Amino acid sequence: MNQTKLEELASRALSMRRMIIEMLAASKSGHPGGSLSAVEIVATLYFAAMQVDPANPHQPDRDRFVLSKGHAAPVLYSALAEKGFFPREELLTLRKTGSHLQGHPDMKKTPGVDMSTGSLGQGISAAVGMALAGKLDKKDYRVYALLGDGECEEGMVWEAAMAASHYKLDNLTTFLDYNGLQIDGPVQEVMNPTPLDQKFQAFGWEVIQIDGHNFQEIWDALEKARGTKGKPTMIIARTVKGKGVSFMENQAGWHGNAPNAEQAAQALAELGGGK
Amino acid sequence: MIKIATRTAYGQTLAKLGEENPNIVVLDADLSKSTKTADFAKKFPERFFNAGIAEANLMGMAAGLAASGKVPFASTFAVFATGRAFEQVRNSIAYPKLNVKVAATHAGITVGEDGGSHQSVEDVSLMRSLPNLTVIVPADAVETEKAVRAAAEHQGPVYIRLGRLDLPVILPEDYEFKLGKAVALREGWDAAVFANGIMLALALEAAEALAREGIEVAVVNVSTVKPLDTATVAEVARQAGAVVTAEEHSIIGGLGSAIAEALVENCPVPMERVGLKDTFGESGSPWELMEKYGLTVGGIVDAVRRVYQRKAQG
Numbered sequence: 001m002n003q004t005k006l007e008e009l010a011s012r013a014l015s016m017r018r019m020i021i022e023m024l025a026a027s028k029s030g031h032p033g034g035s036l037s038a039v040e041i042v043a044t045l046y047f048a049a050m051q052v053d054p055a056n057p058h059q060p061d062r063d064r065f066v067l068s069k070g071h072a073a074p075v076l077y078s079a080l081a082e083k084g085f086f087p088r089e090e091l092l093t094l095r096k097t098g099s100h101l102q103g104h105p106d107m108k109k110t111p112g113v114d115m116s117t118g119s120l121g122q123g124i125s126a127a128v129g130m131a132l133a134g135k136l137d138k139k140d141y142r143v144y145a146l147l148g149d150g151e152c153e154e155g156m157v158w159e160a161a162m163a164a165s166h167y168k169l170d171n172l173t174t175f176l177d178y179n180g181l182q183i184d185g186p187v188q189e190v191m192n193p194t195p196l197d198q199k200f201q202a203f204g205w206e207v208i209q210i211d212g213h214n215f216q217e218i219w220d221a222l223e224k225a226r227g228t229k230g231k232p233t234m235i236i237a238r239t240v241k242g243k244g245v246s247f248m249e250n251q252a253g254w255h256g257n258a259p260n261a262e263q264a265a266q267a268l269a270e271l272g273g274g275k
Numbered sequence: 276m277i278k279i280a281t282r283t284a285y286g287q288t289l290a291k292l293g294e295e296n297p298n299i300v301v302l303d304a305d306l307s308k309s310t311k312t313a314d315f316a317k318k319f320p321e322r323f324f325n326a327g328i329a330e331a332n333l334m335g336m337a338a339g340l341a342a343s344g345k346v347p348f349a350s351t352f353a354v355f356a357t358g359r360a361f362e363q364v365r366n367s368i369a370y371p372k373l374n375v376k377v378a379a380t381h382a383g384i385t386v387g388e389d390g391g392s393h394q395s396v397e398d399v400s401l402m403r404s405l406p407n408l409t410v411i412v413p414a415d416a417v418e419t420e421k422a423v424r425a426a427a428e429h430q431g432p433v434y435i436r437l438g439r440l441d442l443p444v445i446l447p448e449d450y451e452f453k454l455g456k457a458v459a460l461r462e463g464w465d466a467a468v469f470a471n472g473i474m475l476a477l478a479l480e481a482a483e484a485l486a487r488e489g490i491e492v493a494v495v496n497v498s499t500v501k502p503l504d505t506a507t508v509a510e511v512a513r514q515a516g517a518v519v520t521a522e523e524h525s526i527i528g529g530l531g532s533a534i535a536e537a538l539v540e541n542c543p544v545p546m547e548r549v550g551l552k553d554t555f556g557e558s559g560s561p562w563e564l565m566e567k568y569g570l571t572v573g574g575i576v577d578a579v580r581r582v583y584q585r586k587a588q589g
Contacts (some may be wrong), residue, residue, distance in 0.1 A: 060344065107342070107371050115342055116371035119362060125332045126367055129339020129347075132324060136300070136345075156363075159332035167324070 001219045005048060009215045012082055013043045014273045017244050019078035019091055021271070025264035027095040030103065033254040035075040037179040037212070037239040038146060044218040045144055046079040054084040057111045063141050064114045064130050068123025069148035069177060070104040071256070076113070077101055085112035121154030123147075124174060128164050131172040131232075142226070145174040150182030152193040158203065164232040165204025172232040173225040177212065179241035181252045200234040212237025244271055278441035281472075282380040284416035285437050286311025288423040289348060289378075293319045296427060300340055302326055302349045304333045309439075310350040310380045330355045334363035334377070341373040346427060349375060353382035353395035353436060357402055368432050369405040376426045377402075378435040383523035384556035384564045385440040385473060394556035400528025402434040403501050409454065410501040412436045412522075412530070414475035415444045418498060421452035429454055438473060438523075440561050445476045446496075457504035459511060463493035466579045466586070467515035469508065469534050471498050474521035474549070474570065481575035492579055503533050509541040517582035518546040521575050523565075526550040545585035547578040 104118025225233035242248030531548030
């Protein structure tokens with residue numbers, strides 16, 4: 001990835017982080033921690049990897065993205081707005097009555113959302129179905145999904161993992177946002193899902209471990225996944241929950257609480273880049 | 276008389292539909308020989324996906340296939356399709372209104388020997404409560420073929436309830452099935468029986484028996500439980516003035532509840548529900564169990580006599 005692209009992605013990511021804070025402050029509810037941890041992953045997908053057309057969101061040959069950890073909807077909405085699927089101002093309607101930006105992604109309401117998610121474990125399974133359809137139709141599109149680490153406590157994730165390798169879905173690439181925290185605390189204390197790398201390897205996946213905030217590492221992993229044949233790829237991305245906002249970083253308490261006006265102002269000041 | 280299970284008719288229809296519509300794909304959870312999706316799997320192996328014994332993922336994969344333009348039929352036993360995978364049907368299929376057809380077999384107590392753990396008596400109740408979902412309970416092989424074809428053509432999620440037991444075919448080949456339409460098979464002014472599934476044949480027999488006593492009973496096939504044909508139901512109830520429902524399902528939440536809801540708002544009349552009285556099933560031969568739980572011609576006849584009497588007493 002060249003320097004220009006890296007700089008573009010960094011600027012997209014900053015813009016997305018600002019949008020996440022702004023929309024959550026406006027909605028007064030929602031999930032900042034797991035949205036901020038996935039910014040670099042989602043930015044790389046939408047601004048470097050995926051073939052999508054905001055003017056034609058249902059184009060059948062497009063790449064697909066399923067946000068299996070659907071509570072991180074703000075990170076997806078920020079990418080879609082940044083990409084031009086809908087006007088940026090609409091982000092401030094997040095979670096409000098009548099808005100097309102639901103608390104969790106809704107494919108019927110929001111242009112660019114490929115699957116309704118939010119109930120954990122279900123998104124990756126739908127992504128497996130999409131990848132099966134791609135194989136059946138001999139299409140070249142790729143299917144991407146983003147799992148949470150706490151989400152891997154859901155049994156359904158492992159049903160889907162089994163099926164993805166059984167059906168040799170090398171057109172499916174999944175990120176695991178390994179930020180280490182869930183609502184009740186550290187994942188290893190609440191219900192230890194580790195070792196996640198060995199588990200997915202044992203389920204027949206190609207597993208790559210990266211720093212989930214490093215664009216070059218994300219890009220290289222995606223390239224490797226593209227070249228992997230006969231099995232799906234799991235990119236385990238080490239991330240920091242609440243990344244970019246000092247008082248939110250590594251705090252389980254910021255999983256599902258929106259910043260108030262003062263906290264939002266502080267977060268935006270820390271992030272910088274405002275006009 | 277030729278007897279054929281609705282699951283068998285489903286399998287045969289699916290295999291035919293596979294030729295007509297290349298977008299149809301079929302998923303099963305290790306029960307394809309029992310649900311009869313094996314007929315399709317044999318003809319179109321590349322369009323058949325076994326989820327293994329993993330019903331949650333069965334529904335999730337079906338949702339993903341539907342989101343990519345396929346018309347998936349997802350099959351397993353009714354207990355698992357609607358119970359084990361309830362929330363997958365809710366959030367991944369009904370909520371996003373994806374074009375998945377959940378075709379569940381082995382519904383009701385006529386599963387027989389496998390016992391109560393495998394006899395779904397609450398599936399219609401669960402599926403009927405989900406917005407966007409159409410719910411169909413065909414009565415025999417003829418109606419099953421037509422219902423499966425209608426489901427394939429309908430844009431949106433559908434639940435089809437099918438049985439294990441071989442049954443006589445009671446409807447004529449040219450029977451007109453329309454999604455969302457209740458069909459009066461017999462006229463009558465003294466009382467009306469609303470039935471579906473296996474209970475429709477028994478309702479028709481009950482009407483015959485009552486006619487010999489001079490009680491004329493209308494019999495209506497309510498195979499689409501949702502959306503309910505409220506207009507027809509209310510009209511027949513108004514004419515008859517007394518109503519009995521008959522279903523191989525709990526009296527809570529299924530056809531009986533749907534009819535009661537419609538009538539209490541549109542045309543309240545004396546009413547009784549024949550069905551499982553808030554109980555699970557058990558092991559036994561299918562017809563012995565039907566007898567034990569009162570799902571019989573006699574059970575319907577008695578219920579009609581009681582509502583007819585209540586009507587007469589005003």
